[in-house]
Structure formats: structure tokens, C-alpha cells
Amino acid sequence: MVAKNYADDVASTNTKKWHDAASRINMMNGGTTPFKTVTNAKLNTMYAQGPLGPSDTTFIPSKETAAAVVAAQQAFEKKSGSNVAAANAKAIAEANALKEKVRAARTIQAGGDVGHNPYPTRESWTGQPANRAI
Numbered sequence: 233m234v235a236k237n238y239a240d241d242v243a244s245t246n247t248k249k250w251h252d253a254a255s256r257i258n259m260m261n262g263g264t265t266p267f268k269t270v271t272n273a274k275l276n277t278m279y280a281q282g283p284l285g286p287s288d289t290t291f292i293p294s295k296e297t298a299a300a301v302v303a304a305q306q307a308f309e310k311k312s313g314s315n316v317a318a319a320n321a322k323a324i325a326e327a328n329a330l331k332e333k334v335r336a337a338r339t340i341q342a343g344g345d346v347g348h349n350p351y352p353t354r355e356s357w358t359g360q361p362a363n364r365a366i
Contacts, residue, residue: 355361
């Protein structure tokens, strides 16, 4: 019984292999499909497809639209990138100007030209007498 089952399985497997091999040979000889219903169909029959297969009808009409979308994306990216670069340049210039202003003030202060009193009086802040009638 086991030997018969094994023999049947081997025969079934070999039949499938032979069918696949015959289909491959058929396709190499100009057939378009391994299926029995259209075997030996030549490339000039209704079963034949173009060199790109069914993608001819779906891909090629959409190719121009896809190119337009890519062009629009690249234009937006270029514009956005230049806007970001301009904003960064402006922020850097403003930061550098502030740094220069602060450094110049600190240099003057450190040089002793501006007195620094940690406890300033009203007169030193406002230039008016300390006791002024309100």
C-alpha cells in the first residue's frame, strides 16, 4: 500500500513537471501562454500582448501626468528651499548684529568708560535729584 501511494505521488509530480516543461518549451518557441486553452498562440493573435504587456494601457497614458506631478513637486521644493535659506540668512544676520551690539557694549564697560554700580541710585539712573517733590 505504501509503495503504491509513493508511486502514485511520484507519477503525479512527474506529470506536473512534464506539463511545466512542455509549457516552457511552447513559450520559447513563440507561444504566449502555458495554458492549454491557448497553447501555441503566436504573437500576432488576440492572446498576444505588447512588449510591456498590459502595462501599455495603464502606464503609458499616465506617464505625462506623472511627469507633470514630479515637475510641480520639484518646483515647490526649490521655492520652499530658497524661502528657508532666505529666512535662515536673515535670522543669522540679526543674531550676528545683536552679538556685535552686546559685545561692543561689554567692551566699553570692561574698559572702564562706563561705571558699573550694582546698587544704582535714582539720580544715576534718571539724572534727577533723589528727593524730588511729587
